[in-house]
Amino acid sequence: MAPRTNDSAPGNEENGRDLSTPAQAPQPVRRLRTRPVQGRSGDSGAAAPDGVEAAEPLEDTKGKGGGSEDRVAALRRFAAAGRRHRALHLAGCTALLAVALTAGSIALGAARDNTGQRVAPASAAVSPGLLTTGALDTGIASLQAHLRDQPRDFGSWSTLGLAYVEQARTKGDPSRYPQAEQAFKRSLALSPDNDQALAGRAALAAARHDFEDALKYADQALKVNPYSERALCTRVDALVELGRYADAAEAADTADDRRPGIPVFTRYAYVHELRGDVRTAERVLRQALSSAVSPGDLAYVATQLGQLAWNQGDYDTALTHYARALAADENYLPALEGRARAQAAGGDREAALKGLEDVVSRYPLPGPLVELGELYESAGDKVKADDQYALVDAWTALARANGVNADLDTALAAADHGDRKSALRAARAEWDRRRTVHTADALAWALHVNGKDEEALPYARKATATGYRNAAFLYHRGVIEHATGNAEDAREHLAAALKLNPGFSPLGARQARTALKDLEVAE
Numbered sequence: 001m002a003p004r005t006n007d008s009a010p011g012n013e014e015n016g017r018d019l020s021t022p023a024q025a026p027q028p029v030r031r032l033r034t035r036p037v038q039g040r041s042g043d044s045g046a047a048a049p050d051g052v053e054a055a056e057p058l059e060d061t062k063g064k065g066g067g068s069e070d071r072v073a074a075l076r077r078f079a080a081a082g083r084r085h086r087a088l089h090l091a092g093c094t095a096l097l098a099v100a101l102t103a104g105s106i107a108l109g110a111a112r113d114n115t116g117q118r119v120a121p122a123s124a125a126v127s128p129g130l131l132t133t134g135a136l137d138t139g140i141a142s143l144q145a146h147l148r149d150q151p152r153d154f155g156s157w158s159t160l161g162l163a164y165v166e167q168a169r170t171k172g173d174p175s176r177y178p179q180a181e182q183a184f185k186r187s188l189a190l191s192p193d194n195d196q197a198l199a200g201r202a203a204l205a206a207a208r209h210d211f212e213d214a215l216k217y218a219d220q221a222l223k224v225n226p227y228s229e230r231a232l233c234t235r236v237d238a239l240v241e242l243g244r245y246a247d248a249a250e251a252a253d254t255a256d257d258r259r260p261g262i263p264v265f266t267r268y269a270y271v272h273e274l275r276g277d278v279r280t281a282e283r284v285l286r287q288a289l290s291s292a293v294s295p296g297d298l299a300y301v302a303t304q305l306g307q308l309a310w311n312q313g314d315y316d317t318a319l320t321h322y323a324r325a326l327a328a329d330e331n332y333l334p335a336l337e338g339r340a341r342a343q344a345a346g347g348d349r350e351a352a353l354k355g356l357e358d359v360v361s362r363y364p365l366p367g368p369l370v371e372l373g374e375l376y377e378s379a380g381d382k383v384k385a386d387d388q389y390a391l392v393d394a395w396t397a398l399a400r401a402n403g404v405n406a407d408l409d410t411a412l413a414a415a416d417h418g419d420r421k422s423a424l425r426a427a428r429a430e431w432d433r434r435r436t437v438h439t440a441d442a443l444a445w446a447l448h449v450n451g452k453d454e455e456a457l458p459y460a461r462k463a464t465a466t467g468y469r470n471a472a473f474l475y476h477r478g479v480i481e482h483a484t485g486n487a488e489d490a491r492e493h494l495a496a497a498l499k500l501n502p503g504f505s506p507l508g509a510r511q512a513r514t515a516l517k518d519l520e521v522a523e
Helices: 010-015 068-084 086-101 128-132 136-149 154-171 176-190 195-207 211-224 229-241 245-258 262-274 278-291 295-311 315-328 333-345 349-362 366-378 382-401 407-417 420-433 437-449 453-463 471-483 487-500 508-522
Strands: none
Touching (some): 154 176, 262 278, 295 315, 349 366, 407 420, 420 437, 437 453
16 A cells, blocks of 8 residues: 655655645744753844846736636546547646646646635735735735836745645646746846745745755755755655655754744654654644644644554544644645544544545545546446556656656555556666665665565565554565565564554555465464
């Protein structure tokens, strides 16, 4: 079973933990810290240079329209066409998908965001805090209106770029990434050393899963402003996703010293969770929740706590956290998805199906698509399940067309529900780029489904080497150990997976029980 993906992320989507707070807008200083304080300073920015030509805001030349229902319908149409004509789907539908999903615009699409809402005043348009209010589309329209009047405002170009990154993350629309890139380039053309745009480029690179570039741009931003919250956070994300866990822990400590607050707390917690230190992770997340004020922060941190509880098999606690998140923001997608997963794991299949169907009807991202497909498949409805898996292929094609490295998504989904050879190619490519517990697990599983269990075993061991408590990893390792004749180790890890999180996957948990029973009978 593929770990949950939420394209995301920060760019942390594939590891099952979306660490990017809504737009990661600057937050008030909190007197709550995980470690002693060493000091901080405010953000800085440079004036725009003379001689830079004015530029128009990035707007859609195709007109309005293209809401989430239209995008999802278009994606479903092309996925269906792909099932009927697989070769054409693989070879030629990427560009069509990109156009269809965005209702006719890839690089310059934004006017459709103004769906009749009143445009906010320019003063509100330039405030990054606007991006955390839930009025993201209105905020983008406001920024565009402001930039038509003030095209040399490099800070607003940077904020617009960040808004596009956030829109891509929350709406599952990777076509926003080229728009974000253009906005950051315009900001840097006006002010080459402004840390806002450099940190924005780091966040964009992370969202595209280009973590080497994410680290590079974060370091550049921190040279200009060592207290840039966004750069500090993205630096932690990049180091985590490159498998440099000791460096990530040090970077999290540095971020905690310089800019304590919710974005830093959640990264600090995740670094500890990866080491198996769930107690510290929970403590820090609860500390973050106690400091949360805005609905966006409350929903975000409560969802992180829900995910942590779900990962430990504590479904009742997870549902309590998700309920708190949805009380703050009833449309918060990660909480809706998490609640459905917890309901499925707890045996409430009807509620889980309804919840996941609602999620994917709006935002067809790989994680919930695979989860919904497996729920259908576990109930014997293979046709509906295959529909969801085909949508994963369609999303992956669109993501790649817009500069997103989707190899890990491809490997995880295809290994269980698609082309096994392509899964292995993708997993090997991703392992060559970055060596994390998640890429080790993906490569181990892809090797297993291709009958290469002896080669898979060392990678399965690497995936569990840090102490990270992940039932899917333990399940994969147990199955591979079973296949290689290591019966005692296989029993240990299959039992551990089911003890930790007995409902970790609609299909995987069932298969783990079957494999464990076979081992017990053989004994």
